[in-house]
Amino acid sequence: MRRSDEIIFIGLSITSSWGNGHASTYRSLIRGLHRLGHKVLFLERDQPWYASNRDAPILPYCQSRLYLDVDELRARYTPRLRAAAAVIVGSYVDEGRQVCDWVLDHATGVKAFYDIDTPVTVARLQDDSCEYLRAAQVPEFDLMLSFTGGPILERLERDFGARSARPLYCSVDVDQYQPTGTHRDIELGYLGTYSEDRQPALETLLNEPARRLPKRRFAVVGAQYPDDLVWPKNVQRVDHMAPGSHALFYGRQRFTLNLTRADMRKAGYSPSVRLFEAAACGTPIISDEWVGIDELLEPGKEVLLADSTRDVTEILENVSDAEAEQMAAAARERICAEHSSVHRAEELESYLSAARGAAVRKPLPSVAGTSGERAVAAH
Structure with missing residues (x-):
């Protein structure tokens, strides 16, 4: 199978910023990737609260597509997933555990998880209450990206077996966000x-x-x-x-x-x-x-x-x-x-390149519920 140069994101939302900070984070990062010459597909579940508040239904810097459920996601996008250079799943994706299973089972490029809610995720992984990620899935990703830096990255590697945990802070599109000279009232x-x-x-x-x-x-x-x-x-x-x-x-x-x-x-x-x-x-x-x-x-x-x-x-x-x-x-x-969008996209480029170029992977750590158990848990 021929590998494409496409990067696929599966995230909470990019078309609507209503009630979430994820959309702004994704828009800035992906705009930066576009400026660096990358082709990006963003997949998001069609939710009624976002459908009625879409402030960016069409994005000039990436292709965005809505899906109704995980079955449709699998049916329509598995070939594209297999061919992608990288697939990045975001936190708080609806039915995220099933989405992660699909990505881990079928993606052949770099498989990454981008956590825009890392402290919440880590707390919930401990008691298996995280609805969008299981602890057993963490060591199966090539890369764990986190909007939180510092000691929590070491914890992801030490306690949950992450192969490579790296900081990927939010960023800002400096062309869109500039001083306006408006009266400060x-x-x-x-x-x-x-x-x-x-x-x-x-x-x-x-x-x-x-x-x-x-x-x-x-x-x-x-x-x-x-x-x-x-x-x-x-x-x-x-x-x-x-x-x-x-x-x-x-x-x-x-x-x-x-x-x-x-x-x-x-x-x-x-x-x-x-x-x-x-x-x-x-x-x-x-x-x-x-x-x-x-x-x-x-x-x-x-x-x-x-x-x-x-x-x-x-x-x-x-x-x-x-x-x-x-x-x-x-x-x-x-x-x-x-912290511009291009600066953050360059960071992501370097992380994906390092993950792609790793000739020998670490053996999966012996943590509760690793790959063999994941397959059982998915059913």
Whole structure:
């Protein structure tokens, strides 16, 4: 069989950014791959909540296709899967365990798993509650890619038998996310889907400062917030904003707030795609603190850290516009140089090349439920 040069992704969504951060991550990475000359096919399950909120039904830099279920996926795409240079399965794919079985059984190129939720995945692998990946499947992939860096990569190799665990952070398309020169009429804004474990931080670091500064304007953009939440009168709420409008929204903010989910904060080294987007747009950033953030942006120079209402209100009242803009410019320079979509695509290229060029594979580690047991579990 003749091998193609195609890279196939099977992910949560690329056509809709509603209620998820995966779409923005995939769009940036795959746009970078396209600019490097790669041919990409993205497969995603057709879900009603994405169907009614598609903000990118057609993508000029890759071929995207919807499927109804795993049976259709197998029937329509097995020959293409077998011929692909690489196949990358993403986290939170519906019926992901079955999808992984299909990929591991039939792909002949590099087989990779891209985890955009690594701390959540690792916690659930321990008690077999992860719906999109089994522990037995981890050592069968040639490559485990993770949006979380740091010690968790060693844990994937040591505790779960991953052959090669490598960091692949989110990134930003620096052509799409740029300073807009818009008047900054929002004192502090936040862009993010509702998360129960993130909401207390949003209350502490945005809603309470808004109450203490009633004459200033705040904004929260994101889907799935409960209807019974009570917002301060000076906090504007927008349910969803398509990525094409993000740069303008960032441009309106005097500061933007970056918040991290509890599992990600605990693991560290888990930068949100919003952190990169805001920096690329030249918007000053206030972020919660977690291990590893200083390897991405220098606190006090490129980002300001806060863990209390007082921290945020003091920043808003005491940091001058000139100081804030100087910090934003430094952050933009850093992110554009190290975390652009092309930079991330080049990293992925190097990982795939190393996996493809490995002449001798490590023997599969003796961990619970490896390949022979996987075949039984799949039925």
